[in-house]
Amino acid sequence: MTTTIPVRLGERSYDVLVGPGVRKSLAGVIRRLGARRAAVVSARPPEWVPDTGVETLLLAARDGEPDKRLSTVEDLCGEFARFGLTRSDVVVSCGGGTTTDVVGLAAALYHRGVAVVHLPTSLLAQVDASVGGKTAVNLPAGKNLAGAYWQPSAVLCDTDYLSTLPRREVLNGLGEIARCHFIGAPDLRGRSLPEQIAASVTLKASVVERDERDTGLRHRLNYGHTLGHALEIATDFALRHGEAVAIGTVFAGRLAGALGRIDEAGVAEHLEVVRHYGLPTALPAGVEPAVLLRQMHRDKKAITGLAFVLSGPRGAELVSDVPEAVVTRVLGEMPRKPLAELIGGQPGGVPATDAAPA
Ligand code: GLY
Numbered sequence: 001m002t003t004t005i006p007v008r009l010g011e012r013s014y015d016v017l018v019g020p021g022v023r024k025s026l027a028g029v030i031r032r033l034g035a036r037r038a039a040v041v042s043a044r045p046p047e048w049v050p051d052t053g054v055e056t057l058l059l060a061a062r063d064g065e066p067d068k069r070l071s072t073v074e075d076l077c078g079e080f081a082r083f084g085l086t087r088s089d090v091v092v093s094c095g096g097g098t099t100t101d102v103v104g105l106a107a108a109l110y111h112r113g114v115a116v117v118h119l120p121t122s123l124l125a126q127v128d129a130s131v132g133g134k135t136a137v138n139l140p141a142g143k144n145l146a147g148a149y150w151q152p153s154a155v156l157c158d159t160d161y162l163s164t165l166p167r168r169e170v171l172n173g174l175g176e177i178a179r180c181h182f183i184g185a186p187d188l189r190g191r192s193l194p195e196q197i198a199a200s201v202t203l204k205a206s207v208v209e210r211d212e213r214d215t216g217l218r219h220r221l222n223y224g225h226t227l228g229h230a231l232e233i234a235t236d237f238a239l240r241h242g243e244a245v246a247i248g249t250v251f252a253g254r255l256a257g258a259l260g261r262i263d264e265a266g267v268a269e270h271l272e273v274v275r276h277y278g279l280p281t282a283l284p285a286g287v288e289p290a291v292l293l294r295q296m297h298r299d300k301k302a303i304t305g306l307a308f309v310l311s312g313p314r315g316a317e318l319v320s321d322v323p324e325a326v327v328t329r330v331l332g333e334m335p336r337k338p339l340a341e342l343i344g345g346q347p348g349g350v351p352a353t354d355a356a357p358a
Contacts, residue, residue: 003198007131007205009151009212016131016155016205018198023119023158026092027053033115033153035090039080041103043095044121048161052092057083061103063096063122065237068137070146076106080114087111090153096122097129101147104135108150115153121161123173123193124242127200128221130155132208142298143229149213157201159194168240168343174277175242176200179223179249181273183207183309183316189276219301219318223309224249226302230295234287238339239280246279247342252310254330255322261312280342282335289331293324 002019017025030038030052038052043061059079061067080091091114093103100118107116120130136147162170177188177196185203188196204221211217228248231239239247253270256262274281293306301307305321312319 001194003194005198005201005205007151008209012133012151014152014154016157016201018126018157018159018194018201020160020194021158022156023048023050023161025154025156026050026117026119029117029154029156030054030090030092033090035088035115037083037085037089038092039076039083039085039089040092040094041076041099041106042093043099044161048121049092049094049119057085061095061099063098065098065138065143068098068102070137070139072102073106073109073137076103077110080106080110085110085114087114090115090117092117092119093130094119094121095125096120097125100125100130101135101144102137104133104150104152105137105147108135108148113150116150118152118155119161120155120157123162123165123170123197124176125173126157126159126162126197127173128176128204130157131201131204132218132221133212134214151212157197159197162193168243171277171279172240172242175224175228175240175245175249175279178246178274178277178279182249182252182270182311183220183223189273216318219309220316222301223316224252226296226299226306226308227251227292229299230292231284231287233295234291235284235339239284239343243280243343246274246277247281247283250274250281251283251330251334252308254333255308255327256310256312258326258330259310259319259322261310261319266311280337282337282342283331284339284342285336286339289328292331293327296327 005016037055039057041059041061042049043063091107093100107114118130120126133149133151135150136144139145177200180200185199224245228245231244250270253267257267307320310319
């Protein structure tokens with residue numbers, strides 16, 4: 001079954017399709033765009049890329065933070081030019097969130113903007129990264145420091161792509177699904193994975209429609225992310241994004257409780273939801289609170305002091321200038337476990353999934 005979720009942004013509106021086999025809609029999408037050529041940038045084997053219906057240049061890419069850099073954008077734009085891609089043509093990305101980010105930025109810059117269609121192949125990219133128009137690359141000075149808002153023309157979340165994902169890669173996406181529980185999604189526990197993806201995308205679409213440029217409401221999508229990002233950096237990315245966000249979500253519940261914004265049952269709900277998804281709930285042993293605090297001060301939401309998105313009487317909202325002493329105390333009260341235990345002793349990294357989707 002296919003679910004179609006509209007993202008309503010005036011003339012930049014588009015649909016996100018979720019379901020098995022939706023990648024096969026690509027040729028129809030490209031036909032409706034009127035493109036005569038497509039540059040497909042894929043971090044997956046060629047057989048994962050559906051027919052485009054037009055003359056196509058297939059470029060191989062690699063998922064992962066190291067390739068999410070400006071030189072990749074320059075290389076891609078050079079290939080587009082050599083192929084003769086015009087601004088009436090289309091770029092297609094196929095891969096995880098780092099690939100949709102870097103290809104999205106190349107599309108935003110090439111000829112000052114060419115249509116892009118995303119085919120996210122990881123759960124994380126399907127529920128978050130590929131939807132909403134944020135594109136970026138990393139600079140030596142930090143993650144996602146150079147980017148643009150560039151909405152795709154369509155996003156095709158083919159759930160067949162997920163059938164061979166390793167468990168940790170699934171957990172990486174489940175971390176973002178779990179945090180939806182606290183930012184306006186219905187209780188998704190017990191629903192099928194395609195339903196959870198569709199609900200997460202529906203929630204994200206409703207937020208992006210009201211705050212495309214991240215000036216207020218969109219901060220909500222960063223629930224659990226202030227500590228989450230700090231944990232990713234402090235563990236040198238041994239904790240995957242979704243795992244770190246899961247721990248950050250448990251922490252956000254405790255912090256909201258400590259600030260009197262939610263009651264004990266609300267705090268416990270954070271633990272229960274994160275645990276339900278099989279995600280880590282404790283801090284990694286050996287990571288110093290001072291290191292986490294330093295990173296959290298650098299969070300993009302922290303204009304002054306420490307800032308967190310926290311549940312409260314008005315729902316989840318950005319809370320600025322949270323006293324450092326309270327943050328330190330709540331961090332100190334979090335249970336700790338060896339990192340290897342938190343990640344189930346499984347290796348991290350990019351999914352080695354070469355099997356063709358069904
Ligand atoms: N991933 C957060 C956002 O798109 O705003």
